[in-house]
């Protein structure tokens with residue numbers, strides 16, 4: 001089994017994999033004090049042509065580039081989403097963008113989720129913190145292509161209520177009878193009426209799984225990942241049926257510079273989506 005075939009960047013008819021394409025900012029929605037959601041579309045009018053799980057290199061002239069996961073599904077045509085946390089130079093600049101601004105984007109890059117293999121499976125998606133951004137592209141895909149999947153259990157954990165992302169989506173998923181959605185925060189505030197505790201506390205209500213027909217997607221901080229994996233291995237899910245998305249420092253994003261290399265694996269090209277069995281072998285990636 002392998003993850004989706006590699007980079008659309010090679011397949012795309014751009015003159016160079018290093019050449020950013022102009023992209024128009026269609027809207028900006030503040031999500032939290034640190035994260036904003038950007039809806040973008042290519043100036044050329046073409047679709048980005050991505051798969052859930054892929055990322056782009058956002059290029060800001062005179063500032064630099066940074067990899068950002070595409071947080072919308074290709075089934076939502078006309079634009080694509082990026083949810084950006086402000087941490088440093090490039091992301092600070094991105095946070096100053098307003099509707100109508102033009103930036104550069106290279107991609108889509110990397111391997112996304114192996115959709116053909118996931119079709120027909122019972123799906124469990126577990127997202128923690130900013131991990132909901134890459135997960136959202138797959139979640140939207142499953143919601144839009146619901147008949148192609150079995151049951152769909154979605155779990156989301158944030159540190160505190162003020163850090164919850166995509167609040168409109170959370171309401172929609174909660175109200176969607178075809179999605180078994182649960183969320184929690186590690187620490188409640190006075191207004192919080194939902195569940196409190198780490199994300200693994202939500203698994204108590206899970207029905208007995210059929211390991212042969214279940215795929216689990218886990219995207220979140222390493223500590224969450226570690227405990228969630230234990231839960232699903234204990235429920236009989238195989239290492240190859242557990243998929244995750246790995247963040248490494250990246251520069252070129254296309255397998256040329258070696259910045260993202262871990263144990264001879266170019267995360268930008270072979271990932272960011274990996275099976276747990278493979279990821280376990282990349283010991284330094286989990287350190």
Ligand SMILES: Cc1cc2nc3c(=O)[nH]c(=O)nc-3n(C[C@H](O)[C@H](O)[C@H](O)COP(=O)(O)OP(=O)(O)OC[C@H]3O[C@@H](n4cnc5c(N)ncnc54)[C@H](O)[C@@H]3O)c2cc1C
Nearest residue numbers: 066067068069083084085087088089090091133247248249
């Ligand atoms: C495949 C992939 C997908 C990503 N998706 C998203 C996304 O959807 N949304 C989002 O907000 N961010 C995402 N990131 C992280 C994002 O790329 C970094 O936050 C960004 O490169 C920081 O750039 P900067 O110039 O703003 O900060 P810098 O000035 O370069 O760094 C600021 C601080 O962030 C740390 N840092 C930078 N990059 C990383 C990294 N990859 N991992 C851990 N620490 C880092 C630096 O050490 C420094 O402390 C993703 C990264 C990868 C590799």
Ligand code: FES
Nearest residue numbers: 251253257258268
């Ligand atoms: S980022 Fe350059 S090889 Fe992966």
